[in-house]
Amino acid sequence: MCRMLAYSGSGALLRELYDALVKVASADPLDGYKAHGDGWGLLFLTPRSLLHYASASPIFSEGPPALPSGPQLTMIHARMASAGSVDLARAHPFVIRGQRSIVALAHNGSASPEAVLRAARRHGLELRPGPGTSDTELMAHLVAGACDLTGREGVEACYAELMEACKTSLDSLILSVDLEGMEAAMWAVQAVCDRESEEYYRLHVAEGDGFRAAASSSVALVTGRLGWRPLSKGDFGVEEVGTLRLDILRQP
16 A cells, blocks of 8 residues: 655645645554655646656655745655565656657556556556566556546546456556647556455545645545545546646757
């Protein structure tokens, strides 16, 4: 189980939310005060820059990063390993770069790698995982290569099909950057199949003057003043966290 956060806005509240994520990663009040100490990752996108950071150290053992203050789309993920080693290759988010797009994905839960591969083959994608390839990395390649990320319906259809691979949860944060259209969108997906832990996996959404955020239940608990609501009353739902217009120079 992991804890994660997505943020869209000017950055005014991002430090508070980052600090809350660090707090629950060090001692999660909704999981017996266990630590999510198996690495962490950060990705933020501004109109003119993208930064991706990954670490095998616990998020609570490192100093706070320099966070952007202007318009941005940001996702942060603190990992508790359910399988596999603790290393940079397994830190979320996973970033898939193409000639015309960039897709980043962070995930909380576990999926069947075999089922993800079957779904990929149905879309003509022949993924060739190595011995250390994680379920989330396979999901990232599938989402980047086969899913329509231009609107809610496409994201919903993608994850509805992918639910056959769900072992506990496919909860995801997805950033989709269109380098031709010069725009980006970030999505939060709640897709839970472990009904006994549904409340723990449930994502929450908060919005206010100049910001919108989606976060794991523990983060919402310790920042209750922001007026969080469940992303979905059921086990499945999709919300757009935010969009961003890019301002980058095209190469000749």
